[in-house]
Amino acid sequence: MTNLANEHMDARPSTNRLDFNTPALRRQRRIRTLKDRFARWYITIGGMAVLAAITLIFFYLGQVVMPMFQGAKIASHESIKPAWLAAAGEPLLLSVEEQNQVAMRLGKDGQIQFFDVTSGESIARMALPLPEGTQVVSFGEDTPGSHRLVLGLSNGQALVVQHDYKVTYPDNRRAITPQLSYPFGQVPISLDTQGRPLEQIGFSVNGSSLVLAAATGTQLHALSLSSTENLLTGETSIDEERLELPQLAEPIESILVDPRQQWLYAFHGNTHVNVIDLNRKQLNGRYTLTSAGAVTTASPLLGGISLMVGDSAGTIGQWFMVRDANGKPELKLIRSFNLAGKPIVQIIPEQRRKGFLALDSAGNLGIFHSTAHRTLLVEPITDAENTALGTLSPRADLLLVENGGQFRRIDIHNPHPEISWSALWGKVWYESYDQPRYVWQSTAANTDFEPKLSLAPLAFGTLKAAFYAMLLAAPLAICAAIYTAYFMAPTMRRKVKPVIELMEALPTVILGFFAGLFLAPYVESNLPGIFSLLLLTPLGILCAAWLWSRAPESLRLRVPDGWESALLMPVVLLVGFFSLSMSGYLENWFFGGDMRLWLTNDMGIPFDQRNALVVGLAMGFAVIPNIYSIAEDAIFSVPRSLTLGSLALGATPWQSLSRVVILTASPGIFSALMIGMGRAVGETMIVLMATGNTPIMDMNIFEGLRTLAANVAVEMPESEVGSSHYRVLFLAALVLLTFTFVMNTLAELIRQRLRGKYASL
């Protein structure tokens, strides 16, 4: 770059030379330089900014995805020692309400204390209406988040209590008033007719029916209560039924009732659980829960289907009832988690997700997620001397621990526990499934639904669609490329290439709509025709070629070389017309009039109208031009000298093509296939419209599929910003981006090398 302004100009005075150094010209030169500099900076900065903006895509997608794979974080607050706590006795239960403002503490003395979570100040103290002279012997909780608990009393009675929090806004400020209510009456319910203390108790409320079970020694007592409201009078009446359950031989150490009121779990002997079928009132089986050590605590997970069992070795096992091969339900260990090798003292399930917290005797806290099989955090929070009692807030963002006469608040930041790499790509054993499966099911109508976010079926669907598309497109496109580049007459080539390139420009939404609205029903009603078309077209072409080679010379010479394609036009049209019009007859002769029915009934192959065959045809159509134009380019640019040499040595055109040209161009053809594959994988509209979008894993060509791209298009607009679902969809996009980017880059590198090779020849 010449810098004009600073350059010393020849300023010798001369009458017949122009003076280039007048002040005006100097100023102009300065301005020009300035302009030049400005342009340089402007373009450099602008250009780099644009290029950076493009790479932003990667970083942004990555940044959205990252938080999913980070563990949980906790932050401890100062301990508080409210005055009332000293005289409160031993705690049975702690609970925090939705807003993290008010907490509840149930003492062994039957007193319920509500207090401010932050300051520890007492808000209200209520005594439970226990009969005179009775003590609380045991207590049980209903499903996480129900705010219901039951107390087993020393006189063989039980009391069901519910604690609620009324939120009001006097003067635009939130005020929370705690309340106690007794959904099954203030009068305790008698369980043991002999009035012995209920040593263990468990219960479950489902709608208006209550199942209550308690143990006195080895004896099991169970009641089923249902309250019905009289529609006319509005009175509620309570029906009580005593359940006659099989008696067990060993003393019972703990009782749990599942929320669907089908199973009763009675723990005993430190290692075993007896499962009783409440509907049939018989024993389902006796299962060993732990091989090493003893069971120390057990708790149901959200929804109550899973049982989390902690043992003295610091292991937590997830168990639920699964149907075995004979259809008999049995309790099975699904997965297990490890805390720190010390006995587990408490398992606290989350109230909104299938996650849970565990505390062990050494004061370690573990945060886990059951379905994702993830250990998000293991950290000591209290000293080992006193056993801690904890509770988790409904939003799972606050843990309140009582330990040695003081409370401690611990903030938990754990936004995406349900996602793990293994859950995204591997088989996951979900609750109520009889085996581990790959499932994508992001939403459902009911509220306690657990989203099942396995990307495996979507990735499978993507590859399946791409595979069938390539099955059609690869041979067609490469053969067409070979012919166009090597054999076709130049005049025809000039006409054919734009037509195929026009295919590339066709919006995919048009192909998709064509596939979904025209092709799918057409294929369904003309299945035999489509298959005979695929079969007969090559045969027809061969026959036509053979006949042409037999045709009289005078006729053959009239058509110059390189016009075979044009000759084949009527042949292909004829074969196509023939096979499609034969479709109905074939169906009548071979498939009893309806091939679709024949497939489903006789062959057992499920058939969807919008299936992989339709996608293969439509997307194959979309991919052909991509592969074609690159492959054609690669073959066409093979140096002429190579072919001429081969021909001169006596090879036929076909021989020199297959032995010389294709071999030389094969990397180019390969890269064309990769680019076609990349396109097929990322295509959205065609698969969205031409498949049923069912996320299944089945290679069956007659069934639908759901691809990553279509899934993003369908679910993204409804996804809540920042939720796990949203981030998983971003991950799907990132996977697509990475996949196609890698494919394209490889293809591009291969092509560049090939170009270098040609240049040297």
Place this chain on the structure above:
Amino acid sequence: MSAKQKDLKTWFRSGAPWIWMNAGAVTIAVLMTLGLLSLIAVRGLGHFWPADVIEAEYRVPGQESRLIAGEVVEAEQVPRARLAASGLPVEAVGGEFMTRELLKVGNREIYGADFTWLIGEWLSNQQKPDGLVVLERREWGNFYGYPLALKENGQVVAEGAAIMPELLKRIERTNELIERLAILERGDIGHINHGLERLRLERRSLELKGRLDAAVEADLQARRAEWDIRYQALESQLTELHRELSRDSMTMRTTDGREQEIQVAKIVRAFQPNAMSLPAKLGHYFVKLWEFVSDEPREANTEGGVFPAIFGTVLMTLIMAVIVTPFGVVAAVYLREYAKQGWLTRVIRIAVNNLAGVPAIVYGVFGLGFFVYVLGGSIDRLFFPEALPAPTFGTPGLMWASVTLAILTLPVVIVATEEGLARIPRMIREGSLALGATKSETLWRVVIPMASPAMMTGLILAVARAAGEVAPLMLVGVVKLAPSLPLNGNYPYLHLDQKIMHLGFHIYDVGFQSPNVEAARPLVYATALLLVLVIALLNLSAVYIRNHLREKYKALDH
């Protein structure tokens, strides 16, 4: 071995069959493209033709025969066994195949559905009565039947043969009234609503800034009252128009003898296809075709035109082009002219090239996450706090659709421009520099003008790609039905925050999300044809410019 077999063997060994197979592949590819295009063209264009309406007796075996009337939309040969399997009372004896016809019978409020499948063999006494009238309505689809009486305010004004000419006159009148109504509702009242909304936002904005005192409040009140007065003036006009509209009605009789009262205001046009001559049909055809490209959609997009979708597509593409051109060109100029050529530029070049192959939906996800939620959310908090929590730019809309597509097509423009720059011979640049021009002057006066056709090609290709892309738009800004055009008479005239309609999305939505797919199908074909035409035109012009460019610089290469 016979001579013939030997022949065959040598023929195979010569490789000729394989050459023919390759030729066949080309044939198939070309036929597939042409077939698809012609299928879309035939189906799309055929829709507007006023087909004859048949009237016939239909007798399902074992049932009473009944009279039906309608247009035959489709007919196909179906194996008898399949019909029997689907539960139809098909006679056991007869030919292997039966004809199944799809008849558009209209009269949705009476029959429940516009279309029925019939068995051709069960139809008898087919005829095409001249008197049969087709009413195209604003709601409930077409009506097929015979006019009995035309009424004005409940009084019969025409009967028998006099009905049709009178009806046509009155339809013309109601159409005019409806146009006036639309201008009133959309234009004037829309303007008032817009003004009121702006007043509300102004008040909220002042409130947020804490400057809402009594004087301001009174001023706002006065301005609101002004709008209210204007609205009241319009309201009386509105009721008057509605009253005028409901003046005429007519009684129709269906073929099977049921009578139906129809408001003339609900009729778009009435015609008797069986009595129409060829020129009349042609005239009707072009009127319908014009309606399709110039009118607004009716009946959940299954009838009427696609003008808002055309407008949305064009406007969005234009904005995208305005954004993508400078950025793409600057990036390409930097990469080719200023950046130091080395491995880094090679990597960047490959990366940019490959970004063109990244699935469009990925750009959509990026656009939704980054542009809409991050950028749009920040813009809302900074500049439009008064509208919150209702988002202004923090929701999908025209602007984000354009920006997303600009990012999507940026690689296309960069690659094309770079190619154009690379094609310019070195000696031209050197010549310019030798004459004393600075680098920027060389670039501005010599290089860029010479490369401008390449940039144009790139831009056209980008526009063609953007016009056909639907997947990202589904996330960043299209809707099935936009209440108003994004460019209108209300300040600030160009509403970048509004959602738009789009031809491609229209195809997807009408074809797949519509409750009445059968009725919508022909319109989808027509829309698809329109989209193909636009894109083919853009592409062909790009090809033309490219070839032209090659010719122009051929001399310079040697």
